[in-house]
Amino acid sequence: xxxxxxxxxxxxxxxxxxxxxxxxxxxxxxxxxxxxxxxxxxxxxxxxxxxxxxxxxxxxxxxxxxxxxxxxxxxxxxxxxxxxxxxxxxxxxxxxxxxxxxxxxxxxxxxxxxxxxxxxxxxxxxxxxxxxxxxxxxxxxxxxxxxxxxxxxxxxxxxxxxxxxxxxxxxxxxxxxxxxxxxxxxxxxxxxxxxxxxxxxxxxxxxxxxxxxxxxxxxxxxxxxxxxxxxxxxxxxxxxxxx
Numbered sequence: 001x002x003x004x005x006x007x008x009x010x011x012x013x014x015x016x017x018x019x020x021x022x023x024x025x026x027x028x029x030x031x032x033x034x035x036x037x038x039x040x041x042x043x044x045x046x047x048x049x050x051x052x053x054x055x056x057x058x059x060x061x062x063x064x065x066x067x068x069x070x071x072x073x074x075x076x077x078x079x080x081x082x083x084x085x086x087x088x089x090x091x092x093x094x095x096x097x098x099x100x101x102x103x104x105x106x107x108x109x110x111x112x113x114x115x116x117x118x119x120x121x122x123x124x125x126x127x128x129x130x131x132x133x134x135x136x137x138x139x140x141x142x143x144x145x146x147x148x149x150x151x152x153x154x155x156x157x158x159x160x161x162x163x164x165x166x167x168x169x170x171x172x173x174x175x176x177x178x179x180x181x182x183x184x185x186x187x188x189x190x191x192x193x194x195x196x197x198x199x200x201x202x203x204x205x206x207x208x209x210x211x212x213x214x215x216x217x218x219x220x221x222x223x224x225x226x227x228x229x230x231x232x233x234x235x236x237x238x239x240x241x242x243x
Contacts, residue, residue, distance in 0.1 A: 001028045001166070008051075009033040012058035013115055013129040020060050020117070020125065032057040032162060053136040054147070055158055058129040059169065065177055068116070068123045072220035073181050075100060075114045076188040077172035078128050082110050083191060085164045091151050095193040097243070098213070098222050099236055103193055106243055107146035109133050128169075134161055181218070189215045194241065201239045208242070 009015050012031045020029065035051040066074065079096045086094045086102065086109065093105045102110035110132040117125040133147035134156055149155055175184055189195065195213045201224070202208050211224035214231070221233040 001030060003030045003032065006031065006033045008035040008037065010038045011036055012056060013113060013127050016058045016060045016127050025060060026062060029060040030057060030166065050136050054134045055130065055132040055161055057162060058127055060125060060127050061173070062125045063123050065179070066123055068118070069219060070181065071116055071123060071126065072218065073176060073184055074126050074128070075112065075220065076184050077176055078112050078114065078169065080184065080187050081165060081168040081172050082112065082130065082132065084168050088164065089148055089152065091148065094191070096188065096191050097193040097241065098216065099220055104146055104151055107144050109146050109148070130165070132161070134158055185218070194243065200242045202242055203239055
């Protein structure tokens with residue numbers, strides 16, 4: 001696996017998209033940046049962290065056996081890999097806030113963004129971007145952020161954490177290649193934040209309602225049990241979980 005370590009870049013996801021196209025990349029590529037000037041989050045948001053204190057990296061991987069309809073399984077697998085590493089580091093109360101935030105208790109410690117590379121109407125590759133808070137302990141305008149150091153009191157070597165994550169990613173990639181989709185989905189649903197508990201959601205029109213998370217569909221929609229026993233399914237653009 002090729003690893004490019006950069007000092008400063010706009011976005012590791014965007015950088016990988018550019019170089020993979022330019023080089024017609026066929027191998028796995030990891031781009032790790034000490035600083036991102038326009039790091040990307042879900043729904044076009046920005047990911048801002050202090051230089052050199054956290055892990056901001058992206059992985060480019062060719063996809064041979066996964067269809068466009070199955071790409072959410074890659075996000076579930078990546079989320080589980082991060083969760084497993086955090087547990088190994090003795091982080092407590094780790095959960096996944098649908099669809100792509102990793103929490104410890106109610107504080108965000110990691111965000112994941114997966115983008116697809118489509119060629120000839122088929123899924124050709126995936127770019128998995130990870131922003132993991134490691135040694136930063138103070139945030140501006142992010143009251144619910146936390147880090148590995150905040151939770152453990154230990155200062156960690158970033159490269160050591162990166163190696164752990166890549167090893168765990170490899171484990172879940174193998175599950176994907178072996179079509180162990182049910183195993184991945186069951187593990188993901190088991191660690192969903194607020195699963196089987198009443199939670200408040202808000203729509204883009206600012207309407208609030210209460211629902212109980214029961215799971216996710218194969219393409220990533222959230223399954224909610226609502227009033228009068230009605231089951232509804234929502235995608236990311238339709239609702240936001242308040243917590």
